[in-house]
Amino acid sequence: MLENSHKTITCATCKVRQDSLFAQFCDDNLKHLDDHKACSYHKKNQALFLEGSYPRGVYCINEGKVKVYSRGDNGKEQIIHIAKGGEVVGFKAMFSGDPYNVSAETLEESNICFIGKEDFLTMMDTNPILRNGVMSELSKELSHRADMITAMSQKSVRERVAYSLALLNDIYEEDEINLTREDLANFVGTATETLIRLLKDLKDENVLEIHGRKLKVTDKKGLYKIAGLH
């Protein structure tokens, strides 16, 4: 159980706020945010929203990890992104009037604050800091997805495994990467068996340590080279 799972988080003292859309908020803004958010504890594997549903608000992750994924024809998951503490999830599709075409689900037990769509949009209207932050985020994510498309289409599966591990290594920061092999395969876009074999290759090449399900990158430079990064 998370240490603060029973508490309501106060935005002003939230440890991950500096990484979030609300980093530059003034005291008044933070007060407003506190008054309009709802904190809640989520177990592992709980859905935040589902593909096909309409956005009802945004989810600010205080602690935990959330996978954002879409489903292909056969129902197979493609993980588009894994969000960590400080990230706000669920706002990117809010401005088109269309339903979500991705789903979001916790990967670990998590503390997540919810802000309703109306409140969020009002804040965006009245707060240029938030508006600019949102625009910047949308822009960055579009760039990132263009990179993903190119990577998916041109890299070999081995390269994509390295590429994905490089991304995940940043997301998990000091922690070891902790995903099921299936989730990792769904992030890489390959079969679970192939992923497992390629992980072992990387281990044999001393790029990676495998501790049960947890993965520790031991040669970041080597990993980047295989991934075709830098």
Added chain:
Amino acid sequence: MLENSHKTITCATCKVRQDSLFAQFCDDNLKHLDDHKACSYHKKNQALFLEGSYPRGVYCINEGKVKVYSRGDNGKEQIIHIAKGGEVVGFKAMFSGDPYNVSAETLEESNICFIGKEDFLTMMDTNPILRNGVMSELSKELSHRADMITAMSQKSVRERVAYSLALLNDIYEEDEINLTREDLANFVGTATETLIRLLKDLKDENVLEIHGRKLKVTDKKGLYKIAGLH
């Protein structure tokens, strides 16, 4: 040569404006736009902007097609999008402060109007219609790119050829799809030889007619089925 290649387009009477970000502009807005835009004729295969450069403004396509692409590790192009008349290109990366990670280049001779970054951003600040249009567009494009990532990762090349042709069929509307085999392969994300073989298969299945380089979809329903759409 395009018929109006020597003329300056007037926004108020621009035939493709109803498809653009500026569709809902009032007369004053249109006047302002006219005063701050520069129309120009572009030959085939002319670059509008390049990966790595900083956005200097936006490009509103009056007539012609523009490919937006990124380059993979080996320099191979991945075409992310093909823009047609009415589309505004080059604004999606403008809000992050980062350089473009895609390039844009005309595929045909084209008439394109340019609006400088400062002017465009000022319009966005003062014009909620434009702002909402931009936000909506960013949202929609993010959804579309999530779909692309999933398609690239999970569909077979044959399915991706059909998927790409379905997208292109909408883009080329009443016209036949007119791309080099190489560009089409770079859109699908495959080798040119593989693309050519698969086009022939689709022709043999009476889904497609091949008229030299031009492609005509004759069985849209069949194409969609192969693509895994609907």
Added chain:
DNA sequence: ATTAAAATATGATTTTGGTCATCTTTAATC
């Protein structure tokens, strides 16, 4: 603690699609 179920791992086999080589056709240039 025991059992059941899920996740991880490995081998064998097949399929897909990329690469290389070569040839033909079309388009561009002088």
Added chain:
DNA sequence: GATTAAAGATGACCAAAATCATATTTTAAT
């Protein structure tokens, strides 16, 4: 219009990765 270059097409071959089968380990549930 002739020449050259670029684009399109086809065959042969090979490597990468998916699939299928099955075994082992870990985790969850009773």
